[in-house]
Amino acid sequence: MANLYEILDSAHDGEAMDMLGRQFGLKPEKIEAAVTALLPAISSGLKQSTSTVDGLGNLFALMGQQRNMQALYDDAETALGPQGVAAGNDVLSLIFGSPDVSQAVVNQAQKFSGVDSNTLKKLLPVLAGILVAGLTRSGSSSAAPAPSPGAPTPAPTPVPAPSGGGLGDILGQIFGRAIQGSPGGPAAPSAPIPSPSSAPPSAPADAGEQPVPGGDLLGYILREMEKGIREGRIKPVVIGPMQIPIPDGQAPSPGGQMPSGSGAPQIPGGDVLGQILRDIFGGALGGPGQMPQGRQGSSPELKDLSDRTKQISLMGGAGAAVFGDQFEHGQDVDQSHLDNIQSILDRFLGVQRR
Numbered sequence: 001m002a003n004l005y006e007i008l009d010s011a012h013d014g015e016a017m018d019m020l021g022r023q024f025g026l027k028p029e030k031i032e033a034a035v036t037a038l039l040p041a042i043s044s045g046l047k048q049s050t051s052t053v054d055g056l057g058n059l060f061a062l063m064g065q066q067r068n069m070q071a072l073y074d075d076a077e078t079a080l081g082p083q084g085v086a087a088g089n090d091v092l093s094l095i096f097g098s099p100d101v102s103q104a105v106v107n108q109a110q111k112f113s114g115v116d117s118n119t120l121k122k123l124l125p126v127l128a129g130i131l132v133a134g135l136t137r138s139g140s141s142s143a144a145p146a147p148s149p150g151a152p153t154p155a156p157t158p159v160p161a162p163s164g165g166g167l168g169d170i171l172g173q174i175f176g177r178a179i180q181g182s183p184g185g186p187a188a189p190s191a192p193i194p195s196p197s198s199a200p201p202s203a204p205a206d207a208g209e210q211p212v213p214g215g216d217l218l219g220y221i222l223r224e225m226e227k228g229i230r231e232g233r234i235k236p237v238v239i240g241p242m243q244i245p246i247p248d249g250q251a252p253s254p255g256g257q258m259p260s261g262s263g264a265p266q267i268p269g270g271d272v273l274g275q276i277l278r279d280i281f282g283g284a285l286g287g288p289g290q291m292p293q294g295r296q297g298s299s300p301e302l303k304d305l306s307d308r309t310k311q312i313s314l315m316g317g318a319g320a321a322v323f324g325d326q327f328e329h330g331q332d333v334d335q336s337h338l339d340n341i342q343s344i345l346d347r348f349l350g351v352q353r354r
Contacts, residue, residue, distance in 0.1 A: 001323075003330030004039050007134035008127070010283065012071050016130060019076045023126075024119050033125055037109035041341045044127055046327050053281075059319065061267040062094055063136050064171030064237075070179030072133035078128055085140050088125030090133045101348045108344060112337045125240025136168030137325060139218040166220070175269065176236030180320030217331035218322045233277065236268045237298060245249045277318075 008016055021031035050056040063069055066087050071078040092102050102124060186331050226232035318322045320327050 001138075001325040002134075003325050003328040004043055004131055005035070005330035007131055008035065010075050011130050011134060012079070013074075015076070019080075020126070023080055024123055026115065026119065028114075028279050029152035031136075032117055033113040034115040034120060034243060035110070035127065036331050036333060037113035037337065038105070038120065038124055038127055039113070040333055040338050041105040041345070042095065042131060043327055043329040044342060044345050045092075045101075046323075047316060047320050049095040049097075050322075050344060051317030053277050053318050054274040055269065056270070056275055056318040056322065058094055060167075060171055060269040060273045061130075061170060061175075061270035063132065064175040064273075064293060065267075066090070067271065069129075069136055072129045073137070077127060084129050085125050087133075088127070088129030091128040092125055095128070095211065096345075097349060101344065104148075104344045104348065105341065107245075108337070108340050112334070112340075113115075135323065136171070137166050138323065138326060139167045139222045167222060170222055170229070173229055174191075174225070174234060174237055174273070182192070207246050218324075221277065221280060225276065228276070237272055249250065308350065 002010065009333070010016075012019055017028075017031055017035070020026070021028055024034075026034060046059075050059050054095060068083050072084050091187070096105070100134060103121070104118045106117050106124060109115070109120050111327050113120070146333075224303055225234060
């Protein structure tokens with residue numbers, strides 16, 4: 001999997017770094033230093049903000065609702081324009097929680113890179129938007145399930161999926177639009193998504209089947225989401241005046257957002273995607289204690305799935321387990337800078353998210 005630096009380096013047909021340097025008046029060595037200084041903060045912010053299944057659901061919701069998200073990765077004009085900057089600021093709000101964290105990150109990056117803070121402050125949302133746009137291209141629902149022990153490995157068999165089957169395409173379907181469609185996009189259907197608790201949990205057909213084929217957790221999620229869309233169990237989420245189903249009979253807060261005690265922003269629709277993810281993994285993706293009531297030990301298949309997903313906590317949280325190396329900053333950075341970045345995030349976010 002490509003890490004964050006490699007994702008950026010491939011953006012805009014491989015011209016992203018040069019484009020950013022021209023836009024912000026930085027020579028190649030200076031834009032390289034600025035990116036190197038900021039990437040560890042984005043990496044750590046992504047990991048911490050998606051450490052729980054609800055946080056991962058928020059990231060998915062943000063990806064799914066941004067109409068121009070994939071365009072940020074392909075088109076420099078979009079990435080640098082008002083829509084691109086706004087999308088990047090939404091990403092920063094999700095991963096850092098407040099402008100104070102972003103400013104502290106910028107101040108530390110200035111010390112490390114020698115690039116002035118005003119330039120870094122303008123660069124940060126553009127960089128964040130491009131990177132998350134790159135993540136929307138992750139995964140594929142075309143991977144074949146892993147064979148039984150001892151059986152030969154079959155060739156991959158394509159599985160039909162909406163609009164290509166990548167993460168952004170499937171999330172676009174869940175949010176009632178085609179990400180790669182016209183700027184206006186199709187109108188969102190009026191049917192809200194049903195609560196996953198009303199549908200049977202996704203589980204292997206027999207206890208011998210591997211619940212996460214080949215260790216490809218993201219591919220497994222995409223296959224299950226695609227299957228739910230195809231079977232009509234997952235219907236478009238409607239954001240706005242329509243009520244979004246929420247768990248445990250709680251009332252929605254104004255704007256359709258879920259009340260949250262974590263201190264982290266709640267993206268409209270993120271709670272629904274969190275429910276879908278918990279349903280896909282038998283409730284264990286967020287760690288022990290999140291198995292929906294009444295499902296613990298309900299079948300050997302679910303127990304097998306639960307045991308597998310509980311191991312995710314050892315991999316650094318839900319988001320890091322799903323995206324793997326794609327959340328890594330991907331550069332050789334002085335340890336003191338990494339420690340200072342982590343100290344900033346711990347100071348501002350540690351209490352709320354840990």
